Amino acid sequence: MTEFRAPVGTRDVLPPESARWERLVAVFAGTVERAGYGLVLSPMFEDVGVFERVGEGTDVVRKEMYDFEDKGGRRVALRPEGTASVVRAYVQHRPTPPFKAWYVAPNFRYERPQAGRFRQHHQLGVEVLGTDDADLDVEVVALAWSVGAALGLAQVTLLLNSLGDDACRPAYLELLKSFLASAALCDEHAGGYEQNPLRVLDCKRDACRSATETAPRLVDNLCEACAAHFARVRSGLDTLGVPYTLQPRLVRGLDYYTRTTFELAAGALDSAQNAVGGGGRYDKLAEALGGPATPGIGFGMGIERLLLACDAEGVFPGPPSAVDVWVVDTAGGGAALALTHELRAAGISADRSFDGRSMKSQFKSADRSGARVALVVGNDELAAGTMTLRDLRGGDQETVARADVVEHVRKLLS
Numbered sequence: 001m002t003e004f005r006a007p008v009g010t011r012d013v014l015p016p017e018s019a020r021w022e023r024l025v026a027v028f029a030g031t032v033e034r035a036g037y038g039l040v041l042s043p044m045f046e047d048v049g050v051f052e053r054v055g056e057g058t059d060v061v062r063k064e065m066y067d068f069e070d071k072g073g074r075r076v077a078l079r080p081e082g083t084a085s086v087v088r089a090y091v092q093h094r095p096t097p098p099f100k101a102w103y104v105a106p107n108f109r110y111e112r113p114q115a116g117r118f119r120q121h122h123q124l125g126v127e128v129l130g131t132d133d134a135d136l137d138v139e140v141v142a143l144a145w146s147v148g149a150a151l152g153l154a155q156v157t158l159l160l161n162s163l164g165d166d167a168c169r170p171a172y173l174e175l176l177k178s179f180l181a182s183a184a185l186c187d188e189h190a191g192g193y194e195q196n197p198l199r200v201l202d203c204k205r206d207a208c209r210s211a212t213e214t215a216p217r218l219v220d221n222l223c224e225a226c227a228a229h230f231a232r233v234r235s236g237l238d239t240l241g242v243p244y245t246l247q248p249r250l251v252r253g254l255d256y257y258t259r260t261t262f263e264l265a266a267g268a269l270d271s272a273q274n275a276v277g278g279g280g281r282y283d284k285l286a287e288a289l290g291g292p293a294t295p296g297i298g299f300g301m302g303i304e305r306l307l308l309a310c311d312a313e314g315v316f317p318g319p320p321s322a323v324d325v326w327v328v329d330t331a332g333g334g335a336a337l338a339l340t341h342e343l344r345a346a347g348i349s350a351d352r353s354f355d356g357r358s359m360k361s362q363f364k365s366a367d368r369s370g371a372r373v374a375l376v377v378g379n380d381e382l383a384a385g386t387m388t389l390r391d392l393r394g395g396d397q398e399t400v401a402r403a404d405v406v407e408h409v410r411k412l413l414s
């Protein structure tokens with residue numbers, strides 16, 4: 001018989017790793033909900049056109065999209081990223097701006113799998129629609145920063161740039177193109193830089209790296225409004241004490257960005273896959289999706305990468321154990337069943353062994369579970385109306401009246 005495996009580039013997340021995911025989501029939710037963001041759930045697939053608007057010149061759309069025709073003949077695509085779906089939902093439902101949303105969702109990109117790069121990855125993110133106030137840029141960037149800090153990550157660098165807008169970017173692109181025309185670029189970009197010259201700045205190959213060292217920088221060519229906006233963002237970050245590094249090469253992999261763009265780079269990860277999060281403004285995307293002109297900004301953080309960075313720095317461990325109490329049953333019958341049920345109903349986490357295993361094997365399971373105490377349900381105890389309670393950390397044992405056992409355990413655990 002064929003033994004099936006998870007598809008290439010995907011992974012199963014099992015306990016106890018999954019408990020760490022839950023904790024990460026809870027940290028994120030706590031951080032952004034305290035700032036007024038509400039959870040948005042959107043479909044995992046959309047009309048392919050929704051995602052095509054994020055940039056027909058990008059790898060994400062051109063090469064990596066899981067798009068197909070459904071049984072009704074509609075062209076759909078699995079979500080490669082979260083922003084387009086939230087903006088589509090905003091355009092469709094027109095909630096009162098500013099609309100502050102957060103999400104946790106799987107994304108699908110047909111990429112070459114490697115460490116920290118998957119075909120299904122998961123992002124935690126926020127999006128805000130309806131204001132272009134620079135204070136909001138500061139809020140959003142600071143939220144991303146504080147998620148890293150809340151996890152205990154110390155080796156994260158915030159890279160910041162401005163990509164300008166329709167008023168200043170076209171002239172800059174012409175300037176860049178004429179610079180690139182006489183530069184010795186890598187094979188991929190030598191012939192194909194004209195369509196998207198900004199990509200060359202992001203190219204990791206040595207040829208492009210050295211050829212663009214003296215390339216004109218967009219931050220030096222911003223129009224007055226974009227320069228003023230960027231200055232306000234920077235001074236806001238300074239006010240909050242959020243440290244950042246200006247990175248004029250930061251162009252991001254999606255085409256919708258305008259003005260503020262940023263990335264969080266984890267120093268503890270291999271540089272090819274060290275972005276644990278990224279985002280920026282996309283003031284034209286709502287219009288591109290058929291809505292009214294509505295500025296927007298947000299970021300997405302990769303759950304897998306965040307946890308890899310935490311591993312590399314030795315921070316943010318998983319929760320210590322799944323349950324507090326393990327019920328060891330040597331009597332058979334219904335007593336262990338009833339006790340376990342009663343503990344759970346009282347809000348105490350409890351588990352037990354099945355299949356009438358030996359006492360030794362049940363204690364082994366109890367130890368493996370990480371439970372703090374074991375309650376032994378044996379025939380002698382049942383006859384005496386008691387239970388034996390064993391402290392699994394220290395090894396002490398005591399006898400407790402059956403009627404008091406739940407209250408006793410509750411006190412002990414608190």
Ligand code: HAM
Nearest residue numbers: 081083117118121275276277278279280298299300302
């Ligand atoms: P992105 O930079 O493509 O931006 O992805 C955001 C984060 O998701 C990355 O920094 C990385 O941590 C993680 N990530 C991306 N692709 C993969 C992958 N193949 N495997 C593992 N992790 C991955 C966006 O998706 C934008 N929607 C972010 C945004 C929100 N911009 C504005 N609002």
